[in-house]
Structure formats: C-alpha cells, structure tokens
Amino acid sequence: MDKYDVVVIGAGAAGLSAGALLAKEGKSVLVCERSPYLGGRALAVDDEGFTVNIGGHLIEDGGSGLTKIFENVGKKLIHGKVNAEMPVWDHENQQWGSIRDRYATDKTELKKVIKALVNTPWEELDNWDDRNLRDWIHQYTDDQGVVDLFEFLSVLECLTDEPWDHSASDNLFVRKMHYQERRMAAYSCWPGQGWDGIWQDLADACTEHGGEVRLDTAVSRVVIENREVKGVEIPSESTILPGVPYEAEMVETGCVISTGRPRCAATNPP
Numbered sequence: 001m002d003k004y005d006v007v008v009i010g011a012g013a014a015g016l017s018a019g020a021l022l023a024k025e026g027k028s029v030l031v032c033e034r035s036p037y038l039g040g041r042a043l044a045v046d047d048e049g050f051t052v053n054i055g056g057h058l059i060e061d062g063g064s065g066l067t068k069i070f071e072n073v074g075k076k077l078i079h080g081k082v083n084a085e086m087p088v089w090d091h092e093n094q095q096w097g098s099i100r101d102r103y104a105t106d107k108t109e110l111k112k113v114i115k116a117l118v119n120t121p122w123e124e125l126d127n128w129d130d131r132n133l134r135d136w137i138h139q140y141t142d143d144q145g146v147v148d149l150f151e152f153l154s155v156l157e158c159l160t161d162e163p164w165d166h167s168a169s170d171n172l173f174v175r176k177m178h179y180q181e182r183r184m185a186a187y188s189c190w191p192g193q194g195w196d197g198i199w200q201d202l203a204d205a206c207t208e209h210g211g212e213v214r215l216d217t218a219v220s221r222v223v224i225e226n227r228e229v230k231g232v233e234i235p236s237e238s239t240i241l242p243g244v245p246y247e248a249e250m251v252e253t254g255c256v257i258s259t260g261r262p263r264c265a266a267t268n269p270p
C-alpha cells in the first residue's frame, strides 16, 4: 500500500499550489486529479491546433499571491503586458473605454475611500463576509459615483450581474491588495507561459521535489477511523455508480487536503 505524508485532492490552482509548497517543504505528497487535465476550472485544452482557455483569463496578482508561491517553489510566474488603463466595454456606446472614464469627476471622495481601505487591517475585512459592499463604502462616503465604481469592478470580477450578490470582503480584499501592491484599482495580466504553462510549472515543482501528480485519478473516499484520517480510496474503475461495490486502491496518509467541491464522501466506517 502506498503511503504519503499528505494526499491532495484536485490539481487546480489550490491543489497544485499546496502540492508544490508541501513537496518543497520536504513532505511526501500525492496530488490526485480526476480529470485528464491540470488546472481545474482554469484549464486550457488543445482543440484543432489551438489552445483554448475555458476558465481563467487574467491573473489578478500584484505579487503576493501565485507569483510568490512560484518564487517559493523555485519557478517564475511571468507577468505579461499590463494595461494600466484597464479597458472595459461600454455597453451604452458600444466601445472600449478606460476605467478612469467611469469616475471622471472630482477624486476627493474616491481618494478618501481608497485611503480608508488601505488603512483597514486585513482581519477586519473578515467581518464583511456576509455583508454587501455598498454598506462598507457608506461608512466613508455617500458619493454615488464611488459606490458605482466599486460595484462595477465587483461585477467585472465576480461573474454575476448584481453587486449585492457579492460578499463585501471578497471585493475589498482584492481591491486593497491591488492598491497596496500596485497603486491601482485592479492589476491583472496574462501569464507569460500561458495558463497551461503555469499549471505544468507547479506540477513540475511538485515532482522535482519528490512529490507525485496523478491525472485521471478520482478519490472516491476519505477514510476516517476513530476520528483520525487513515487514507483515501482510489477506485480502479473510472465510473462509480452509487451503491455499487467497486475495487479500490487504498492510499495511506494522515493528512488530506480537499480542494474540489467533493463528490467524494468522508466516511467513518463502523
């Protein structure tokens, strides 16, 4: 039976980062990915000679996120060209325009809110997980232009149409990071090595430090006995029908990191 310090479920951004960092720290790591691809929701696939990015498009990282993880594991996340104008599509006039045009009047109120955000401790943002952005802004200004700008950015980043759907802390965290690290509302770039390239780099960092990354490998069960993690089960058949017994390989480990929205269940056998 194979034995590892840590089994990571999922080879998306979170799983590959965890796998590469832990391998670098000297842990024996196995990263299991049920699909044939690295990258999870930010995967890139080959299609008729083209590389098609199905998920992620822009890396929003001023330097302290994925870029830092790459540095830590001995790789380089290449930042492609950055457009400081942050072009956005203007539906009304059917043309591209600068984000600056969305707030072209006196900047006093905007600067006040940016300063308040930069001075707000990171931990305090946790109190805004289940509250909306508008309430946070109204602590500092009633200027509708500032509210509109922040909400516009939140809709751009969160892929839903209504700003009140979004957690204030999600948006404020990203905004604070960009202002502090790059002095701009939103810093984003295309990864120089491509999205497929960055996931391959992280997988390589994991294996170069003794870890293992297995594709087409779904974890069906985390085995827990007496409140202790004992390992994971990997079925030999790729399709598991509910209630139908299947052959499974048991991989022993005392620690499991699950990064997927689990279809696999943690079980505590009698």
Ligand SMILES: Cc1cc2nc3c(=O)[nH]c(=O)nc-3n(C[C@H](O)[C@H](O)[C@H](O)COP(=O)(O)OP(=O)(O)OC[C@H]3O[C@@H](n4cnc5c(N)ncnc54)[C@H](O)[C@@H]3O)c2cc1C
Residues within 6 Å of the ligand: 009, 010, 011, 012, 013, 014, 015, 032, 033, 034, 035, 039, 040, 041, 042, 054, 055, 056, 057, 058, 059, 060, 217, 218, 219, 220, 259, 260, 261, 262, 263, 264
């Ligand atoms: C259309 C779209 C556009 C986006 N654009 C951007 C963007 O421009 N910039 C940006 O920063 N973000 C973007 N995102 C968000 C970004 O892609 C995700 O936040 C990120 O990829 C999530 O990574 P993750 O590792 O947390 O999860 P995932 O990528 O979901 O990874 C989880 C992995 O776990 C695997 N898994 C699940 N269960 C099991 C199991 N039982 N056994 C083995 N493997 C398992 C899954 O197959 C998956 O590969 C976008 C997302 C989408 C959908």
